[in-house]
Amino acid sequence: MLTFTIRRLVLAVPTLLFISLVIFLLLELAPGDPMAQVPLTVPPDVKEKMREALGLGQPGYIRFWKWLVQFFWIEPQVLIDAIFGSSFSEGDLRVISWQTRSPVMDIVVQRIPQTLWVVGTAYIVGILIALPIGIYSAYKQYSWFDQAGTFVSMIGFSVPPFFSGVLVIVIFSVNLGWFPSIYDTTHKVVDWDSFVYQLQQMIMPVTVLALQITAQISRFMRASMLDNLNQDYVRTARAKGLGETTVVMVHVLRNSMIPVVTVIALGVPAIFGGAIITEQVFKVNGIGQLLIGAIQANDLPMVQTLTFIFAVLIVLFNLIADVLYGLLDPRIRYD
Amino acid sequence: MTDKDRLVPDEGLAPASTALPGGAGPLEEFTKPPSSQWREVWDQFKNHKGALYGGILFLVIVLWVYLGPFLWTIDATHIDIRARNQGPSLTHPFGTDQLGRDTFARMMAGGKTSVSVGITAMLLALGLGSFVGVMAGYFRRLDGLLMRLTDLFLALPLLPLLLVMMLLFRDPLNAAFGPERGIFILIVAAIGVTSWMPTARIVRGDVLAIKEREFILAARSIGTTNAKMILRHILPNVLSPIMVSATLGIATAIITESALSFLGLGFPPDFPTWGRLLFDATDYLQQYPERVLWPGLAISLTVLSVNYLGDGLRDALDPRIRGR
Numbered sequence: 001m002l003t004f005t006i007r008r009l010v011l012a013v014p015t016l017l018f019i020s021l022v023i024f025l026l027l028e029l030a031p032g033d034p035m036a037q038v039p040l041t042v043p044p045d046v047k048e049k050m051r052e053a054l055g056l057g058q059p060g061y062i063r064f065w066k067w068l069v070q071f072f073w074i075e076p077q078v079l080i081d082a083i084f085g086s087s088f089s090e091g092d093l094r095v096i097s098w099q100t101r102s103p104v105m106d107i108v109v110q111r112i113p114q115t116l117w118v119v120g121t122a123y124i125v126g127i128l129i130a131l132p133i134g135i136y137s138a139y140k141q142y143s144w145f146d147q148a149g150t151f152v153s154m155i156g157f158s159v160p161p162f163f164s165g166v167l168v169i170v171i172f173s174v175n176l177g178w179f180p181s182i183y184d185t186t187h188k189v190v191d192w193d194s195f196v197y198q199l200q201q202m203i204m205p206v207t208v209l210a211l212q213i214t215a216q217i218s219r220f221m222r223a224s225m226l227d228n229l230n231q232d233y234v235r236t237a238r239a240k241g242l243g244e245t246t247v248v249m250v251h252v253l254r255n256s257m258i259p260v261v262t263v264i265a266l267g268v269p270a271i272f273g274g275a276i277i278t279e280q281v282f283k284v285n286g287i288g289q290l291l292i293g294a295i296q297a298n299d300l301p302m303v304q305t306l307t308f309i310f311a312v313l314i315v316l317f318n319l320i321a322d323v324l325y326g327l328l329d330p331r332i333r334y335d
Numbered sequence: 336m337t338d339k340d341r342l343v344p345d346e347g348l349a350p351a352s353t354a355l356p357g358g359a360g361p362l363e364e365f366t367k368p369p370s371s372q373w374r375e376v377w378d379q380f381k382n383h384k385g386a387l388y389g390g391i392l393f394l395v396i397v398l399w400v401y402l403g404p405f406l407w408t409i410d411a412t413h414i415d416i417r418a419r420n421q422g423p424s425l426t427h428p429f430g431t432d433q434l435g436r437d438t439f440a441r442m443m444a445g446g447k448t449s450v451s452v453g454i455t456a457m458l459l460a461l462g463l464g465s466f467v468g469v470m471a472g473y474f475r476r477l478d479g480l481l482m483r484l485t486d487l488f489l490a491l492p493l494l495p496l497l498l499v500m501m502l503l504f505r506d507p508l509n510a511a512f513g514p515e516r517g518i519f520i521l522i523v524a525a526i527g528v529t530s531w532m533p534t535a536r537i538v539r540g541d542v543l544a545i546k547e548r549e550f551i552l553a554a555r556s557i558g559t560t561n562a563k564m565i566l567r568h569i570l571p572n573v574l575s576p577i578m579v580s581a582t583l584g585i586a587t588a589i590i591t592e593s594a595l596s597f598l599g600l601g602f603p604p605d606f607p608t609w610g611r612l613l614f615d616a617t618d619y620l621q622q623y624p625e626r627v628l629w630p631g632l633a634i635s636l637t638v639l640s641v642n643y644l645g646d647g648l649r650d651a652l653d654p655r656i657r658g659r
Binding site for chain 2: 163170
């Protein structure tokens with residue numbers, strides 16, 4: 001198992017390098033000029049110097065190498081400095097955003113809590129709702145509960161977040177006035193009232209995201225339970241005289257959870273990607289919003305870094321899913 | 336179809352067809368020609384109520400967006416500023432927007448673009464996916480390389496990359512093909528290039544299994560060339576996973592296009608698509624909240640019908656479930 005993990009980790013490095021190269025080459029084709037906003041009165045030689053200050057003067061491969069060094073060597077040092085108060089990274093040039101002229105990672109670190117709060121809560125809520133639904137629909141296959149569950153998850157698949165989000169805003173914010181339609185990220189929880197307000201503003205984005213997550217995971221849970229319910233070991237357990245609760249909730253559930261856990265792990269990066277739209281609808285000031293803003297402002301270092309972070313998340317959680325699968329299911333041996 | 340029928344092996348299907356407790360008497364059983372595979376697929380498909388209604392609904396939507404403009408002759412771009420912001424009436428069943436354009440006509444025009452993008456992008460993704468899948472499954476030498484490529488594409492963060500592609504290639508393509516055609520080509524290509532991977536994986540798996548069957552050995556023994564083998568023996572047999580991917584592909588393509596338009600990086604403002612109409616309607620959310628309903632419902636209903644269709648197709652094309 002350990003060798004497998006190490007081998008996969010080593011394999012992930014060229015994959016990630018290749019992905020970063022693809023992203024870099026794509027951005028290299030960008031037609032936008034970061035100097036387009038500079039007034040025409042600025043003389044050309046000054047403009048050229050400004051361009052060089054952004055690191056644009058050199059050929060592509062040098063800039064790619066510089067980005068790699070900054071991202072993989074200098075940024076970890078900054079992180080270590082921030083934790084231990086050391087000064088490894090002093091004087092080193094970090095990945096600088098063209099929009100704000102401040103380090104990209106600082107902005108990312110500022111934005112991550114908002115995304116994690118909303119998306120993370122939604123993911124946990126979605127899973128907590130999905131598992132019981134999946135278990136019960138499989139246990140009572142073709143019952144009205146199962147049919148209703150199928151229909152609700154079909155709706156969860158089919159209604160895109162930019163419609164369900166807008167719809168809940170229309171109903172609960174415009175017509176009923178229960179919840180605020182815009183997520184206020186500057187809001188701080190200090191007492192009971194502000195906590196209630198925080199809950200109120202989180203309900204709608206979390207519901208919209210959780211609907212999609214519930215739809216997917218409850219389907220998986222149901223299918224996995226159905227696969228296991230007809231197995232011989234279930235009949236054996238019943239024949240031994242075990243209670244129905246023990247059979248379903250212990251024997252079947254534990255075996256059915258194996259593929260579901262990996263699906264949950266695989267879904268984490270996809271949720272970050274899907275949250276781009278939800279964040280945009282509710283004006284959550286998170287990572288997705290940052291990416292959209294950076295794309296519209298032609299802020300290439302920001303776009304490159306953010307896209308790469310998404311790629312790292314995908315590769316990492318793929319790895320986690322594979323390792324989890326091997327750990328949970330003793331029948332699977334990678335070595 | 337008849338050509339394919341003969342090629343499709345039906346070992347697994349024979350018992351199912353004779354065991355069917357249909358109304359056919361013993362005499363009819365003999366006079367009736369042996370039912371073809373597609374006939375049985377259709378019989379199973381009919382029994383899946385959700386799939387049948389989904390298919391009908393999807394057909395209705397497609398006919399509505401393509402043939403509707405011939406019956407409803409108000410131009411989607413016709414501006415009648417005096418009739419702006421009207422509610423539903425006989426002349427304007429869905430009301431009018433802030434420039435007095437007929438929302439019903441705009442919904443049809445938008446649907447035409449959205450559905451066209453969905454179908455074209457699906458065809459592109461399907462073509463790419465089937466090609467990669469068949470190549471990887473059939474030629475052992477290509478397998479490792481092509482599957483690593485598929486894994487790589489699966490590891491790419493797709494939505495951010497789509498957004499970046501929109502940003503980068505919009506202007507050059509607009510200059511080359513005109514604003515509408517350019518963005519159409521761009522969106523179709525971008526969605527197609529980023530969504531072929533699941534199809535490729537499924538097709539490869541099926542090709543690997545079919546390659547070991549006796550009829551392939553028989554075909555090879557009479558000297559069938561690789562190209563003929565793939566076109567006449569392999570492809571017809573992997574048609575069912577391809578068809579299921581096709582329906583799901585339409586759904587994802589429509590959602591992706593709408594998402595891009597909703598984020599303001601899709602079609603230009605004066606060129607309606609369902610996503611764009613929804614995006615425009617959110618500006619008037621406070622005053623006219625009903626305006627977001629039509630495009631949102633249209634997208635959701637289309638995707639819902641296609642998903643049900645795919646669900647039913649999957650059941651109908653799976654010989655293990657059929658006949659039950």
